[in-house]
Amino acid sequence: MDWLTTFPAMNKDTLTALKRGIDDGFRAFTRAWGDPIEAFFEPLRLFLIHSERLLLNSPWPVVLLVVGLLAWLGSRRWSIVIGSVLTLVIIGYFDMWDDTMRTVAMTFVCTVVAIVVGIPVGILMSRSNRVQAVVNPILDVMQTMPSFVYLIPVVMLLGIGRVPGVIAVVIYAIPPVIRLTNLGIRLVDKDVLEAADAFGSSSWQKLKNVQMPLALPTIMAGINQTIMMALAMVVIASMIGVQGLGQPVLRAINNQYFTLGMFNGLAIVGIAIIFDRISQAFGRRLQKHQEVTHG
Amino acid sequence: MAEPQENQFGIEIRGLSKIFGPRATDMAALVAQGISKAELNERHGHVLGLRDINIDMPAGRIQVIMGLSGSGKSTLIRHINRLIDPTVGEILVGGEDVVKMDAGALRTFRRHKTAMVFQKFALLPHRTVLENTVYGLEVQGVPRARQVDEAMRWIARVGLGGFEKHYPNQLSGGMQQRVGLARALTNDAPILLMDEAFSALDPLIRTDMQTVLLDIQKEIRKTIVFITHDLDEALRLGDRIAILRDGEIVQQGTSQDIVLRPADDYVESFVREVNRGKVIEVDAVMTPLAGDGAPGSPQVPVGTTVDEAIGTLVAGTGDSLTITGTDGVPVGAVTLRQLAAALTSAR
Numbered sequence: 001m002d003w004l005t006t007f008p009a010m011n012k013d014t015l016t017a018l019k020r021g022i023d024d025g026f027r028a029f030t031r032a033w034g035d036p037i038e039a040f041f042e043p044l045r046l047f048l049i050h051s052e053r054l055l056l057n058s059p060w061p062v063v064l065l066v067v068g069l070l071a072w073l074g075s076r077r078w079s080i081v082i083g084s085v086l087t088l089v090i091i092g093y094f095d096m097w098d099d100t101m102r103t104v105a106m107t108f109v110c111t112v113v114a115i116v117v118g119i120p121v122g123i124l125m126s127r128s129n130r131v132q133a134v135v136n137p138i139l140d141v142m143q144t145m146p147s148f149v150y151l152i153p154v155v156m157l158l159g160i161g162r163v164p165g166v167i168a169v170v171i172y173a174i175p176p177v178i179r180l181t182n183l184g185i186r187l188v189d190k191d192v193l194e195a196a197d198a199f200g201s202s203s204w205q206k207l208k209n210v211q212m213p214l215a216l217p218t219i220m221a222g223i224n225q226t227i228m229m230a231l232a233m234v235v236i237a238s239m240i241g242v243q244g245l246g247q248p249v250l251r252a253i254n255n256q257y258f259t260l261g262m263f264n265g266l267a268i269v270g271i272a273i274i275f276d277r278i279s280q281a282f283g284r285r286l287q288k289h290q291e292v293t294h295g
Numbered sequence: 296m297a298e299p300q301e302n303q304f305g306i307e308i309r310g311l312s313k314i315f316g317p318r319a320t321d322m323a324a325l326v327a328q329g330i331s332k333a334e335l336n337e338r339h340g341h342v343l344g345l346r347d348i349n350i351d352m353p354a355g356r357i358q359v360i361m362g363l364s365g366s367g368k369s370t371l372i373r374h375i376n377r378l379i380d381p382t383v384g385e386i387l388v389g390g391e392d393v394v395k396m397d398a399g400a401l402r403t404f405r406r407h408k409t410a411m412v413f414q415k416f417a418l419l420p421h422r423t424v425l426e427n428t429v430y431g432l433e434v435q436g437v438p439r440a441r442q443v444d445e446a447m448r449w450i451a452r453v454g455l456g457g458f459e460k461h462y463p464n465q466l467s468g469g470m471q472q473r474v475g476l477a478r479a480l481t482n483d484a485p486i487l488l489m490d491e492a493f494s495a496l497d498p499l500i501r502t503d504m505q506t507v508l509l510d511i512q513k514e515i516r517k518t519i520v521f522i523t524h525d526l527d528e529a530l531r532l533g534d535r536i537a538i539l540r541d542g543e544i545v546q547q548g549t550s551q552d553i554v555l556r557p558a559d560d561y562v563e564s565f566v567r568e569v570n571r572g573k574v575i576e577v578d579a580v581m582t583p584l585a586g587d588g589a590p591g592s593p594q595v596p597v598g599t600t601v602d603e604a605i606g607t608l609v610a611g612t613g614d615s616l617t618i619t620g621t622d623g624v625p626v627g628a629v630t631l632r633q634l635a636a637a638l639t640s641a642r
């Protein structure tokens with residue numbers, strides 16, 4: 001009765017050979033293509049380095065001022081402006097300023113990449129049910145696959161450093177932008193779309209004048225989620241050399257430094273709340289005139 | 296001001312049928328043989344939208360399409376700018392068949408030849424009144440300064456001066472539909488398509504809007520296709536009226552034809568509710584004159600309603616009226632008895 005309690009697995013040798021075959025194949029691919037791929041991502045590296053430098057080299061009062069200004073432009077609410085600036089002041093006072101700036105730069109770059117890639121993909125998805133049927137399962141895999149697993153091929157291809165970090169974070173954080181762009185466009189009022197057609201809009205004019213503006217609050221909700229996920233990924237990305245608040249957390253885990261971990265963890269929470277409040281308030285302001293009334 | 300050019304764009308619809316469903320073209324033959332809407336639906340799972348529609352809509356006039364909900368009015372009007380493709384048939388606008396246009400030609404046609412007003416307004420909620428109104432010209436690529444000039448003129452004309460910077464959700468329904476009307480008129484297309492444009496409005500505002508439309512039409516002389524489910528509205532606006540039932544035309548003609556000679560019980564049931572005195576014109580009930588008419592009796596022009604004629608009559612002492620033609624020459628006479636007879640449908 002042995003065969004009933006032990007699952008009839010593939011022959012051990014065959015399985016080992018299979019795994020080794022895939023690994024060897026991928027390694028060969030990496031050797032052949034590693035350099036061109038690295039060259040392809042060079043602009044991304046420069047973008048990240050410059051953003052980081054900009055934040056680190058600017059005098060801290062200027063950074064506080066800019067954050068306050070962005071908070072005002074996004075939300076038009078003093079409570080959010082004051083809360084944002086105060087949070088940063090506390091973080092700086094506890095000597096986490098530089099790491100925070102690196103994390104903010106990283107999150108900013110990852111969000112920009114996610115938006116630049118995600119919105120067009122979302123638009124394509126909204127225009128074709130077939131594209132949607134293909135992309136949706138891919139997004140499911142991206143979201144459910146433990147993030148450590150796809151760090152492996154990224155690191156094999158590009159080594160340890162910032163760029164593989166960005167790629168890993170973007171893969172993890174991009175699904176909400178794509179999904180909510182698709183959803184937002186599909187939910188646009190059919191009557192308004194018909195009116196745009198009746199006036200002879202081209203598909204570009206429809207996208208630009210009707211679909212994108214009306215989908216924008218939904219897309220903004222997606223961007224908000226993407227920012228949050230990017231921040232959450234920062235700790236994991238620090239395992240492959242991404243600098244910022246994640247590294248002290250990692251060190252704290254390895255050495256059981258409770259307070260170090262706590263402080264840096266709270267700093268991440270702090271900037272997460274800043275990002276969240278500003279982007280949500282901005283999304284709400286976009287929505288202000290959008291509800292349709294009749295009669 | 297709009298140049299008073301002659302509108303050349305009549306609409307002729309020939310043998311138009313529309314079947315909804317995956318195998319619509321296969322069903323066309325059955326529909327042509329006269330299968331009923333219910334049978335097509337039950338036996339073949341297809342919906343009959345329209346069957347063999349033939350209408351001539353003269354240029355520069357208001358053609359009303361009337362029918363109950365689900366009779367195919369929206370489907371019909373959407374064929375004119377081909378928001379819906381026909382299963383069979385031709386739609387000739389200014390002599391050109393809309394059905395044969397490719398995507399580019401169709402877009403040009405929609406931009407320059409038609410404008411549309413919708414039952415649920417369908418305004419862009421994120422744009423102000425002004426930005427909504429310029430939409431058609433913006434799509435055409437007209438320079439911004441001219442877009443704004445034209446739009447401001449029509450915004451004022453529909454009575455929304457001062458509201459340019461408001462958003463649709465800050466306006467009442469009636470005002471929103473004025474924006475819808477201004478947006479369509481700013482497009483300056485010869486054809487205006489109005490799908491139950493006033494049906495969502497309160498009765499008083501609705502009458503207001505009808506007056507606005509009739510006033511404007513005196514200047515612009517567009518070919519207007521106006522959809523409604525309300526006979527009073529149809530009679531008030533329509534130079535010509537077509538009545539639709541289950542996707543088929545049951546009667547077309549002038550308001551006089553419809554009220555005085557309803558084609559069947561369906562039309563009759565609408566007509567019964569109508570205030571006949573306000574619709575029927577004296578020419579329809581008068582006795583044509585050979586000579587000069589009864590001397591001394593009050594005169595009213597052709598086109599006067601029975602209601603107005605009775606008013607004139609009771610203000611005087613006699614019991615007959617002389618009807619004069621457009622040139623002021625007497626063409627007929629009408630008695631109180633004839634006028635009273637016109638008021639009752641019971642014979």
Ligand SMILES: Nc1ncnc2c1ncn2[C@@H]1O[C@H](COP(=O)(O)OP(=O)(O)O)[C@@H](O)[C@H]1O
Pocket residue numbers: 315316342343344362363364365366367368369370371
């Ligand atoms: N896209 C569609 N698919 C299937 N049936 C439709 C579609 N559009 C309209 N119909 C049917 O066609 C008929 C006429 O509809 P419609 O033109 O909207 O009527 P009305 O505007 O007079 O109320 C109705 O029976 C409706 O259910």
Ligand SMILES: [Mg+2]
Pocket residue numbers: 368369370491
């Ligand atoms: Mg309708």
